[in-house]
Amino acid sequence: MDFEKIVDRKQTSCVKWDRAEKIFGSSDVLPMWVADMDFDNAPPIKEALRKMIDEEVLGYTFPPDSLYSAISNWQKDKHDMPVEKDNILLSPGVLSSIAVAVQAFTDPGDSVLIHDPVYPPFYSMVNKNDRNVYRTSLTLRDGQYTMDFQDIEKQFLDRDIKLFILSNPHNPGGRVWTKDELVQLVELCKKHQVILVSDEIHSDLVYSEQTCLSPVTLDESYKDWVVTLHSATKTFNLAGVKTSFILVFNDTLKEQLVKVQEETELDIVNTFGMRATEAAFSEARDWKDALLEKLEANRMIVTDFFDKELPEVSYMVPEATYLFWFDAKSLSVENEKLRETFAKVGKIGLNDGISYGPSGSSHMRLNFAVPESLLIDGLKRIKTVFDHYSN
Numbered sequence: 001m002d003f004e005k006i007v008d009r010k011q012t013s014c015v016k017w018d019r020a021e022k023i024f025g026s027s028d029v030l031p032m033w034v035a036d037m038d039f040d041n042a043p044p045i046k047e048a049l050r051k052m053i054d055e056e057v058l059g060y061t062f063p064p065d066s067l068y069s070a071i072s073n074w075q076k077d078k079h080d081m082p083v084e085k086d087n088i089l090l091s092p093g094v095l096s097s098i099a100v101a102v103q104a105f106t107d108p109g110d111s112v113l114i115h116d117p118v119y120p121p122f123y124s125m126v127n128k129n130d131r132n133v134y135r136t137s138l139t140l141r142d143g144q145y146t147m148d149f150q151d152i153e154k155q156f157l158d159r160d161i162k163l164f165i166l167s168n169p170h171n172p173g174g175r176v177w178t179k180d181e182l183v184q185l186v187e188l189c190k191k192h193q194v195i196l197v198s199d200e201i202h203s204d205l206v207y208s209e210q211t212c213l214s215p216v217t218l219d220e221s222y223k224d225w226v227v228t229l230h231s232a233t234k235t236f237n238l239a240g241v242k243t244s245f246i247l248v249f250n251d252t253l254k255e256q257l258v259k260v261q262e263e264t265e266l267d268i269v270n271t272f273g274m275r276a277t278e279a280a281f282s283e284a285r286d287w288k289d290a291l292l293e294k295l296e297a298n299r300m301i302v303t304d305f306f307d308k309e310l311p312e313v314s315y316m317v318p319e320a321t322y323l324f325w326f327d328a329k330s331l332s333v334e335n336e337k338l339r340e341t342f343a344k345v346g347k348i349g350l351n352d353g354i355s356y357g358p359s360g361s362s363h364m365r366l367n368f369a370v371p372e373s374l375l376i377d378g379l380k381r382i383k384t385v386f387d388h389y390s391n
């Protein structure tokens with residue numbers, strides 16, 4: 001577990017590093033954008049994959065019971081959510097699961113509600129499936145995002161919303177929703193017959209002062225309204241193996257999901273992903289605990305840096321995720337130019353907030369899951385941009 005080792009990821013078809021030039025228009029940008037960590041993978045996962053390559057033939061495979069047990073044990077131990085094999089649907093990715101949920105629970109022309117701001121593919125996935133996407137703005141309270149339940153209920157009614165997609169915890173703000181917030185949300189869903197898709201891909205990366213709750217665990221009746229999406233790929237940085245799972249407890253909801261999955265072959269996951277997921281959940285728990293300590297230390301470095309070096313910049317302290325959301329409005333650079341400005345002036349690649357929705361205006365998102373030396377380098381590059389505009 002050497003989280004300070006610099007891993008050279010260039011020329012490995014790595015989106016974060018090898019697409020940086022295309023995205024940011026310059027080859028000397030330090031990429032701190034897409035949610036992908038610059039740490040070596042956990043040794044037990046690598047070992048499981050190595051063993052497979054050495055000893056097995058890579059023909060057709062099916063999900064073994066041991067994979068379902070690994071997922072059940074993880075959900076029970078880490079999320080207080082007892083799940084049986086029957087409740088687990090494997091899926092190539094959380095975004096594939098969102099597409100499946102959209103097709104399963106809505107018809108073309110139906111309306112889906114998401115937060116503003118939120119992870120951009122929520123919008124595009126619904127839109128590409130010919131459904132209407134509406135946004136409910138998160139409001140700022142004590143420097144953190146909170147939900148506007150009045151607006152949510154109004155939109156449920158006015159727009160006849162069929163599906164709500166929640167990022168739980170929230171990407172990009174790093175918010176861990178409280179029990180009270182989740183209960184209010186699901187109660188509204190129940191009242192207005194809206195299915196809630198809870199995307200919990202970041203739910204294992206939660207800092208020590210917080211507990212991330214799965215809405216489905218809060219009341220037995222919520223099982224009829226909530227579908228949970230999760231994966232080992234964010235926690236253990238395995239996005240390339242394309243394996244995730246849907247947790248569903250209601251028979252009708254499950255039937256609807258299975259129908260779409262079977263029609264599209266999105267019920268099949270790949271051999272490497274199954275093996276990696278099982279090894280991660282069963283054998284890499286210590287690695288994950290150590291990772292969280294490292295991320296917590298990095299979070300402190302980032303907030304200390306902003307407090308001392310950039311006191312005029314407001315930001316959100318993430319309660320979960322390795323994502324840091326800050327407001328670059330003091331630069332007075334228009335949204336369309338922000339990403340390019342950070343790339344050109346600071347030589348740093350960040351996600352631009354406007355792509356997360358109108359409320360992301362003037363914001364930028366930094367990924368701090370990197371060795372300390374890269375983090376310090378990245379923070380200095382960000383400061384260069386602010387210094388450039390203040391002179």
Ligand SMILES: Cc1ncc(COP(=O)(O)O)c(C=O)c1O
Pocket residue numbers: 035092093094095096119167171199201202231233239244
């Ligand atoms: C909230 C959220 N959902 C889904 C994904 C992507 O999941 P997958 O790679 O399994 O499609 C991400 C990736 O960053 C994410 O932040």
